[in-house]
Every structure is written in C-alpha cells, then in structure tokens.
Amino acid sequence: MGWIVKNNKKMIAARLLFLALLALPLANCATAPEGDADAVARYEEANDPMEPWNRGVLEFNRGFDDFVLRPIAVVYRHILPGVVRGRINLFLMNLRTPVILANDLMQGEPERAGETLGRFVINSTVGVGGLFDVATEWGLEPHNEDFGQTLAVWGAGEGPYLMLPFFGPSNPRDATGIVVDLFLDPLSYVLDDKYLIARFGTRVVDERERNIENLDNLDATSVDFYAALRSLYRQYRDSEVRNGSLPPPLPVPGISIEHYHDDDAPPVTEEMEQEDSVPIQDTASAS
C-alpha cells in the first residue's frame, strides 16, 4: 500500500512539472528583434525566448527567497555550529551517491562510477553512515552527476533557458533530469514519505545556507541579476557536462577577445561600422 501511495505522490510531482513545462509556450514570449543585427546576435546568444516570463518567475522566486528561504537559511546557520552543518551536508551528499552512480554508468564512465561506488562504500562504513568524508582523504574526490548531464552526454541540447518556480534556473533538459533522478533514487522506494520530505527540505536549506554570501554578493555586484544568473547557470551546467574541463577556445564572432594594445587608437571609424567584429590591433601591426 505504502509503496503505491509513495509512487503516486512522485507521479503527481512529475506530472505537475510536466504540466508546468507544457504551459510555458503559452506564456508571453519575447519577440525576436528584427533588423538590428547586433540585437539579433544578443537575442540568440541569450537563448532565452521566454525572457519576460522567466524574469517574472525570478521576481516570484526572489520574493519567496527574501521572506522564507533565506531567513530559514540564516536561522539554520545561527542555531547549528559549522561542524554540525558540515556533517549534515556530507550525510546528504552520501545519500545522493546512488543517483550519481547510476548517471556515471549511463554516461559510460566506468572509472568515475568506480570512484562513486568507492566513495559510497568507504563513507557509509568508515565514514559512519556518510557523516565523514573519509573517501576524499583517501584520494577519491567527489563529483556530481545528474540525469540532465546524462542527457547532454547522450547528445540532447539544453533547449531554451527556463526559470522554474521554486527550483530556479533550468531548461527543458535539466528539468527532465530532475524528474528522472527522482525515479533513479533507490531511497525513494524504501523510505517513508516523511523522511523523503525531511531530506528534501534539509537539502534545500543546506544548499541555500552555503550560498548566502555567493548570492548576496552576486546581487550586490551585478548590473542585471537575472542576466548574470542565466549566464552563470548555463556556463556552469556546460562545465559540469564537460566534467570541469574548460570549454573549447573557439573564437566565436564577437565573443573572441581581440588583441588590443594601442592606447590612442580611436575605437570607431566609418569603415569599421560595417564589419562583423572589431579589427585586431596586435603588437606586430602596431609597431
């Protein structure tokens, strides 16, 4: 019985997320700019046709964060000493390893799967049920995998940028990943709902607590918080898919960092107006 109820709840969660995704195309989309080539290039680079809707959702999320989530995270930090919060974080991380392992395997990464399995065995036993990260000390560094990354490895594109209510920055690929990871988690089949909810809640608060400074800083130092978050999310996910290696250094037009040393060179001339990118002024031609 309990089994069926649990799965039903998961189904409901999955269906809700699916419906939310279906409803998105109905939301007012940003109209693609016409004519101005630079504006079109900026529009395409942002990969965000639903920007007005997404900005609205971010406003909602920030309201929720200001009044609910961040205050809880601040209280969490003040009532629990750092050592205890560290144990909680490691314990939660250990509980997530089966999902990481499943995704390592699906990505065809036996070596990383071995590391994940090794970490799980060591930390669950010597690490007292995951409270201590002995594996890292023994040379098995942690890494993160999820089904969104697995889809990327299988060749799926990210799709348009998506700001999900409560969940934050995402895209169709990663949102699908969230739902699939729910089903990949063996604990969700054996644990009672109340423990699953408690675990989820603690994970959210733990994550938010560890990012208090990061998000405060980003808010204080960005000229457009929404755009900064979008860029950081997309780049970070890209980096996770590549398992931390740098993106290929291809000179994307307009993104390449041209050589530029001549202090007195006027930046604008009539002829340059028509060109696609600013001409390179390197040392060789300047001297």
Added chain:
Amino acid sequence: MLKRHVLFGLVAAALIVSASLSSPARAGYAEAEAFVEDLGNKVIDLLKREDLTSFSEREAAFRDILIDRFDIRTISRAVLGSSWRELSSDDATVYQTVFTDFVVRIYTVRFNGYPGETFQVTEVTDWYDGDLAVRAKFEFSGSMASINLDFIVREVDESYKIIDVYVEGTSMLITQRSEFSAVIDRHGLEGLLDELRSRVGDRPETDTAGH
C-alpha cells in the same frame, strides 16, 4: 631477457622523442605559471592584511593588483561586444575609466571577507591564439569549499596580463558580457553607462560579506 631490454629501450626512446617534441609548445608555460602564482599570493596577502580596516583602503590595494595584472582595456572592450563600435572616441575613454572603477569595486566586494589561505597552480595548457590557460586552486581557511580557477593569460609587451578568469568553469568575462548586453537591450548603451556610473559613485559603508 634480451627482448625485455629491447622493449624497454624502445619505450624509453619513444618517451624521450615525445617529450622533446612537446617541449617547444611549453615555451612561456613556466613564466605564465609564475605570473599567476604570484598574483594569487598577492591576493592572499591582501586578504590577510589586518591594517586595511576600511573598504576604501582595501579597494585601493586591490586596484593596484588589478590594474597591474589584468588587461582591463581589452576586457572592457570585449564585455561591451558589438556595442563598443557605437561609442565615440571620447565616450570610449570615459567608459573605460568607469569600467575600471566598476571592476575594482565589484571584485573588492566579492573578495571581502574571504578567508584566503592557499593558492596553487595545478596545470598550464594552451588556450587560443597564443594565450595560455593557467589552472589553479584557491583554498580557504575553515569549512569553506575550495574554488577552481582558470586564468586566461596573454603575453602583452613582454609581460603577462590576464584577460579572463573562469571560476568553477564560468567565465567572468562572458558573464559580464551577457549582463551588459541585457542592460543595453533594456535601457540602451547610455543606460548601461549611467548604471555603471551610479555603481561606482557611493562606497558601501560596511562589509557586505563576513564569515
């Protein structure tokens, strides 16, 4: 027995040949590594200094490091993307001055309160068009997780300058660029300049981050 020696000799020869083949590409690696290592240590020294009590003092110290080691002119141009061409010569000069103040300000705020402990270069690789990518790990005291950084280093006038920093795989230049282009789309280039001016106008009175 003899076979084993021959095999060993072949492997050793292959290793020597491949090492000598790859060495010309490593020109400048050691210099770039030393340059980034020195920068990291300077930042850690700065974060550890206790005599710099006010924000303005820390900002001034930070400015020296940034201006000296970052190719801010190139960065200021790249983050503006194609809009750079819309600036007149005078506006470009004004913009670059404001941008420098802005960058110094935001990184002083971002580094404020970080208990920097160690900085170690782990790898140097070729980037694009002669630029090098220097990978480093920044570790903090206490329970804070370490940060992986990649510095894109360019040789400028027989010295080195940083043109971009990847923090955990996210380029600060690309992020700044997309922020700027979002502001330009919504408020125009003038709007961006106004925003930057207003950002460097008033100094934050207190520390925004603290551990």
